[in-house]
Amino acid sequence: MPFDFDAAVQAPFRMQPGLRRMAPGAAHLTPLAPGERHQREKLAVLSAFAHQALLQREGFEARPALQALAAHAAAEHPQAWAWDGQRAEARQLATAVEGERVVQTAPGRFGLGDEVARCLSCLPGPWRLAGLLGLAFAEDFAIVDARDGTVPWMAVTLPSHWAPEEKVGRHFAAVHAPVADNALLLKASDSLVRLVSGDANEARWERFVWTVTDHPRLHAHPARLAHPRWQDTPVERAWWRTERQTFIPLPALGQAIFTIEVAVTPLAEAVAEPRRAAALHAAIASMSEGVLAYRGLTGVREPLLAWLRTRGGVEGEDAGVEDVKDVKDANAGDGSRPGPAPPA
């Protein structure tokens, strides 16, 4: 299931968990063709900044969860991934990891022909399986540990304006401390972590995140962003950044694999339909000052809303604009509202 615009873009905008049950049979993972965009950016990040992408708390034993992810990938996408308990093969990339050994099974089909194997060989041995998973699929991964509520392990090459090295090993609530209007999220921390790590036969969860950005890169580590933001990008050339996040529950381990699939497209394409431009206008118009600042939108709010008004046929300066104070007040409430299913 790709990003669901109608479910995700709602007004008034509320910073809320927004978890919803995945449709029966829906996939967690998206196989990448050789040389596809996500893979090329991930290769660049793993080659230059692996120390900011592949991280774990000292002493954490990631192997059981990682092997469960490898088995899940093989069951979900047998044409793209094989796993026999020891050896993982990304079939479309003609590259395997056996224990810690990297094996190229046929000449690669893009670039110099050995990009994937060469990149993996430069990673520390224990990270090569995670590296191959990350290059074979569009998603980035983290392990959530319901036993202590932390995120002890990450393989995140395409973060959205946050630094994985500042988050790894921390409690769910600490990870989310900088999020604006986060009272509801922090209050629900422990139950959310338990929910997503629950019984594999029961619900599997997904959630969507979106923002408007001034740059088109998938890799949005803060150290690689221009400061101040928006200095070179007029709103009509802005970008639409989305994430689909899912949780693969590992109840036997008391853990879950968190998957993040990022996409970036030109904003003008994303809101080509006037009804979408109007929906985005209403959502941004109703954001609190805190959320606008958190998402780096404070300075472009007015030009962005003006541009969306013309695209969406929204009449009048204030059409669709909820009073920001009302939204703030609502945010202090119990969080119930129509829209994507809240967690149980």
Ligand code: HEM
């Ligand atoms: C039940 C699961 C989760 C919920 C409901 C949740 C919710 C949220 C929300 C609402 C935001 C703000 C994003 C925005 O709209 O701008 C956020 C940001 C974030 N989330 Fe989560 N999240 C969940 C799981 C996780 C997990 C497992 C990780 C582990 C990597 C994570 C890492 C982050 C990070 C790093 C940010 C950005 C924080 C910052 O700006 O410093 N989240 N999350």
